[in-house]
Amino acid sequence: MIKTFCKTQVEVKVSEDGYLEDMSQWNEEIAHEIAKEIGIELTDKHFEVINYLREKTEAKEPLTIRKVGKSGIVSIKELYQLFPKGPLKYSSKIAGIPKPTSCI
Amino acid sequence: MKNLLILGAGTSGTMMANHLISKLPKKEWSITVIDQFKTHYYQPGFLFLPFDIYTTKQVKKKGEKFIPKGANYIQKKIELIQPDENKVILEGGRVLDYDILIVATGTKIAPGEIEGMDGPMWYKNIFDFYTYEGAKALRNKLREWEGGKLVVHITEMPIKCPVAPLEFAFLADSFFKNKGMRDKVDITYVTPLGGAFTKPKATEALHHLLEEKGIKEVTDFNIERVDYENNKIIDYAETEVKYDLLVTVPTNMGDELIERSGMGDDLNYIPTDKATLQTKDHENIFAIGDATNLPASKAGSVAHFEAEILTENILRYIKGEPLRAEFDGHANCFIETGNGKALLIDFNYTHEPVEGTFPLPGIGPLKLLKESRTNHMGKMAFRWIYWNMLIKGRHIPFVSTNMTEKGKHFETLEK
Incomplete structure (x- = not known):
């Protein structure tokens, strides 16, 4: 699936449920647009989390809510406040990384 | 004389001892199992x-x-692994040197990870059934429980045997029906996942079963604490679920020995190559079963399939040959659905559970992803297979180590 982001007018490949397929196509403008669709206004704190998620994904480390809670950036509680209802799902979507697969 | 140490005499450790005893030359290798x-x-x-x-x-x-004759068995607590010195230290100070180490220390529940869980109401109206003590205490409770809100709950993934909490909910439904008190019991299934199971196809089938049995589902629930004074569980999004009887699967973690030895991830699981079972940091240390961080189910069937590949890889490692990178994440689980029936699922790293027949393509007799009495008989027969064949390392006829795609109805293959 191809999705065009209005503001930036870039075409990026996304999965069926809207996750970027190539994380290198991501930029902050795109993040803002995805966040707006979800109903989240991004702050610096959001970007700290987003950058952490991107770094760990690049390092091929699996992400869990527990791991983010131990990152020193936010507690799990704060992660929920930043990304209500879908702390890892929404933050991953906004960060332009694949949908986190829950462990089996 | 060279030493091969196996840490842990559970399903994996016992199987490995039984596999290796006949394969390693007795004059050159001594095998020791510690638990x-x-x-x-x-x-x-x-x-x-x-x-x-x-x-x-x-x-x-x-x-x-179940430890083979010819292997040494030490019943002692393990204090520390010193991977850089190839040493294992036991409680009391005894030091064992090894040439090859197999870590099979499993996973256990850590109810202390959630505030209020193992507090004053632990084993009063909050129970686990992942330990012998928990299952037995819960049995005594259920014998006299008069009904109310039963909440079956998963704390966080990964857990050992991810289908067990669902099975518990199904069996509870049958149990209360048979006691003639199903109308007095309200069953709710609470999970941090987006649905009943980790794989979409099976989730769909299981969701229908839950609905059919009148079991409510609460999904995406990430527990923050148990309010044991007011009998409710609360998640990070402030959602509350009330209970009269809470049956929870607490956080699962690898053994503290792994943490003490500095060998684990944030849940004390050992980073392990998912195809060869060699640990990522030390080439003469291998890990198997629940102790690893493999993205496969933590289940006896997985350990069983892993054991066959690990045995071969140990022999190859000794000969200095390249390891066989072939473990595919194969898991095979019966799911009890109550009333004497069960489902069967067969899947691996890349293929989700689908419909079809097992173990013989096109014949069965077991049906995949379909409720049947034969599947239930299979699950019941498995106890005998476990004690008499599986942990003794005997091959189970027709069941292959790698998953077969024959006789299965694949629609789509994941990447």
């Missing part, structure tokens, strides 16, 4: 113990009985 506990539990039986389907005697035996 702190005397009893070997048939862990799948913990699901049945609370409902008085199995007795306590059916789920435990003396562990030493």
Whole structure:
């Protein structure tokens, strides 16, 4: 699936449920647009989390809510406040990384 | 004389000892198994113990009985692994040197990770059924419980045997029906996942079963704490679920030994190559079963398939040959659905559970992803297979180590 982001007018490949397929196509403008669709206004704190998620994904480390809670950036509680209802799902979507697969 | 040490005499450790004893030349290799506990539990039986389907005697035996003659068995707590010095230190200070180490220390529940869980109401109206003690205490509770809100709950993934909590909910439905009190019990299934299971196709089938049995689902629930004074669980999004009886699967973590030895991830699981089972940091240390961080189910069937590949890889490692990178994440689980029926699922790293027949393509007799009495008989027969074949390292006829795609109805293949 191809999705065009209005503001930036870039075409990026996304999965069926809207996750970027190539994380290198991501930029902050795109993040803002995805966040707006979800109903989240991004702050610096959001970007700290987003950058952490991107770094760990690049390092091929699996992400869990527990791991983010131990990152020193936010507690799990704060992660929920930043990304209500879908702390890892929404933050991953906004960060332009694949949908986190829950462990089996 | 060279030393091969196996840490842990559970399903994986016992299987490895039995596989290797006949394969390693006795004059060159000494095999030692170390475990702190005397009893070997048939862990799948913990699901049945609370409902008085199995007795306590059916789920435990003396562990030493299953360690092959010719292997040394030490019943002692392990204090530390020193991977850079190839040493294992036991409680009391005894030091064992090894040439090859197999870590099979499993996973256990850590109810202390969630505030209020193992507080004053632990084993009063909050129970686990992943330990012998928990399953037995829950059995005693269920014998006299008069009904109310039963909440079956998963704390966080990964957990050992991810289908067990669902099976528990299904069996509870049957149990209360048979007691003639189903109308007095409200069953709710609470999970941190987006649905009933981790794989979409099976989730769909299981969701229908939950609905059919009148079991409510609460999904995406990430527990923050148990409010044991007001009998409710609360998640990070402030959602609350009330209970009269809470049956929870607490956070699962690898053994503290792994943390003490500095060898684990944030849940004390050992980073392990998912195809060869060699640990990522030390080439003469291998890990198997629940102790690894593999993205496969933490289940006896997985350990069984891993054991066959690990045995070959140990032999290759000794000969200096390249390891076989072939473990595919194969898991095979019966799912009890109550009323004497069960489902069967067969899947691996890349293929989700689908419909079809097992183990013989096109014939069965077991049906995949479909409820049947034959599947239930299979699950019941498995206890005998476990004690008499599986942990003794005997091959189970027709069941292959890698998953077969024959006789299965694949629509789409994941990447």
